[in-house]
Every structure is written in structure tokens, then in C-alpha cells.
């Protein structure tokens with residue numbers, strides 16, 4: 526790199542583009558937008574494209590980033606791109622070198638920690654800074670972890686969250702990455718992903734236990750109806766604000782919640798978005814037992830370790846006997862919920878709710 530002259534050559538620029546492609550770690554959306562803007566400025570000069578519409582969130586963010594560079598000369602943009610790429614490759618490569626022993630590295634998951642010990646596979650949602658919101662990568666990784674757990678030699682599987690939340694549900698930025706086929710294609714792909722995701726819970730063959738360590742929202746609540754036991758800290762809350770978000774129930778909750786708590790209580794949660802405390806969720810049968818937060822981990826793990834010592838085949842077969850006659854029904858409910866949601870995601874009600882959250886105008 527021609528650092529002494531402080532003027533990057535075309536070759537430096539091309540090398541920097543390759544450096545960016547080879548980064549092992551995602552530098553995050555903010556940095557990617559900066560790189561995009563500098564690239565466009567360096568190659569095309571100032572932004573003179575028409576501003577994308579308000580719902581075209583990704584292209585609007587890109588346009589904003591490029592437009593912010595104003596009349597920055599092409600050469601300066603090229604130099605700034607080269608400098609940014611070089612700082613990224615040194616900081617991200619060195620940060621990946623200090624982590625080789627962590628669960629994340631050793632298991633190959635970016636959004637989860639997965640461990641297997643004492644006959645228990647533990648899957649921990651691991652985006653605490655985002656309240657464990659489930660992004661597209663996490664949906665795929667949970668499915669991968671469940672498939673692996675169904676075949677490993679553990680006898681039970683536990684799902685929990687890292688940090689103060691169990692999960693804030695679907696990551697609302699999932700709706701911003703619009704493919705070339707537009708919002709219709711996005712809704713179709715999301716419905717396919719959701720159906721496959723929920724299907725993995727319906728078909729999971731071993732006892733599946735949720736340790737709800739804190740507030741749970743949206744899909745992280747609805748799929749609890751497909752678990753075999755749900756242990757909750759008294760800090761946990763259970764919130765399914767689908768109407769607020771212009772959406773409708775998923776995770777088979779339109780069927781399981783009615784069976785668990787009856788239609789009136791299920792309607793309060795799924796239609797009116799009533800948030801339940803852990804105690805209320807336990808009284809309504811969604812939660813198996815509530816523990817004081819101070820002893821939650823110790824008490825639940827003691828219990829789980831005892832469960833894990835039971836004969837694994839007997840547990841698997843008993844689960845089959847209890848659950849199998851419902852499976853076909855659950856898959857049909859899942860398919861129907863996903864197809865209704867596919868339409869809902871295209872509604873103004875839903876789009877406005879997502880835009881309001883992303884533009885920091887609303888929160889639950």
C-alpha cells in the first residue's frame with residue numbers, strides 16, 4: 526500500500542476490496558454501509574441517484590450513507606476505503622486470534638453457544654446485546670443445533686438465553702433485507718424459514734426443556750408450547766404482542782395455547798398481547814415451575830442433571846407416546862399459521878410497526 530504518498534492507487538483499492546471479501550468476521554452493518562458508500566464515491570463520484578422509498582429500508586440506508594459523503598473527491602474516498610479495509614482486517618483478524626478456545630469457535634456457531642456435558646446438550650441464545658433477538662442466522666443455527674442434539678449421545682436438550690433476556694423474539698431487522706424479488710419474495714422466504722424452524726421443534730425426539738432466564742417475547746414464547754418442560758426465573762415475563770405488530774400467532778400457539786390454557790386466556794395473550802408474569806404463566810400451564818432468580822440456575826441444573834441420568838431410550842419412547850398422535854396436526858397448524866403470516870407481513874399494519882421500531886419510534 527502506498528502509505529507514504531497517502532494516495533491509494535487503483536491496485537491498492539483492488540487489494541482492499543479483496544481484503545474486505547476475505548474478512549472472517551462480519552464487521553457489522555454500520556461499517557458495511559461505510560464501505561459501500563466509500564466504494565460508490567470512489568468509483569462513481571457523488572450520489573445522484575433518486576432517494577429510495579421509505580419501505581425500501583436497505584436501499585434507503587445505502588443511499589443515505591453514500592449521499593452523506595457529499596462532494597468528497599474520488600481519490601480521497603478511495604484512500605479512505607483502503608484505510609478502513611486495512612484497519613478492519615487487522616482488528617477483526619486479531620480479535621479472532623484471541624478466541625480459539627471459546628465455545629463459539631469450537632462449535633462453529635456465531636449466534637449460539639452449544640455445549641454437551643453430563644448427558645445434557647445446552648443451546649444458549651447468544652446475542653445478549655440485542656436481547657437475543659433471533660436473526661436469520663440464529664434461526665438456521667438453532668435448527669442445526671437441534672438436528673445435531675437429536676443425534677448426539679446426550680439424553681436431554683436445554684434451550685436458554687445469555688444475558689438479561691431469554692429472547693426478544695424475531696429480530697425485526699430480518700424484514701429489512703429485501704431480495705431482488707421485492708417484499709413478496711421476502712415474505713415467502715420468511716414463511717418457508719419459519720415453517721422449517723417450527724417443524725424442527727415439532728419433530729425433536731428427545732425431552733426438550735426451556736430454561737427461561739428472563740423476559741421472553743414473540744416466537745420465543747409461542748414455541749414453548751412445543752417443549753416438554755419450561756422452567757422460569759421469577760424475572761421472566763411472557764409476551765406475544767402480535768396484534769401490536771400487525772402480525773398473527775405462530776409456533777403452533779394458535780393450537781397449543783388453546784389446549785394449555787383454554788381459549789379465553791389464550792386470546793388475552795395472542796390477540797390482546799397481554800404480558801404474563803412467570804407466576805401467571807405457571808398458573809396457566811405454560812410454565813412448569815418458577816424459581817427465585819437468585820437460585821434459578823442452581824436449582825434447575827440440579828434437577829436437569831438428575832433427569833439426564835434416567836434411561837435415555839425410555840425417555841425418548843415416552844415422549845413419542847405422549848406427542849406422536851399430535852404431530853400431524855401440529856404440522857398442519859404450522860403450515861396454516863405460516864401462510865397467514867406471509868400475507869400479514871405485507872400489510873401496512875405490519876410494515877408500519879417494523880418501521881416504527883427500527884426508526885426508534887416504538888418499543889413494546
Ligand SMILES: CCCCCC/C=C/C(=O)SCCNC(=O)CCNC(=O)[C@H](O)C(C)(C)COP(=O)(O)OP(=O)(O)OC[C@H]1O[C@@H](n2cnc3c(N)ncnc32)[C@H](O)[C@@H]1OP(=O)(O)O
Nearest residue numbers: 654655656658693694695696697698715719743744888889
Ligand atoms: C423469518 C421470520 C420469522 C418471523 C417469525 C414471527 C415472529 C414474531 C415475533 O417474534 S414478534 C416479536 C418481535 N419482537 C419485538 O417486537 C421486540 C422488539 N424489541 C423491543 O421492543 C425492545 O427492544 C425490548 C422491550 C425487547 C427491550 O427494550 P430495552 O430493554 O429498552 O432494550 P433496547 O430496546 O435498547 O434493546 C437493546 C438492543 O437490542 C435491539 N433489539 C431488541 N429486540 C430486538 C428485536 N426483536 N429485533 C431487533 N433488534 C432488537 C435494540 O434495537 C437495541 O439495539 P441497539 O443497541 O439500539 O443497536
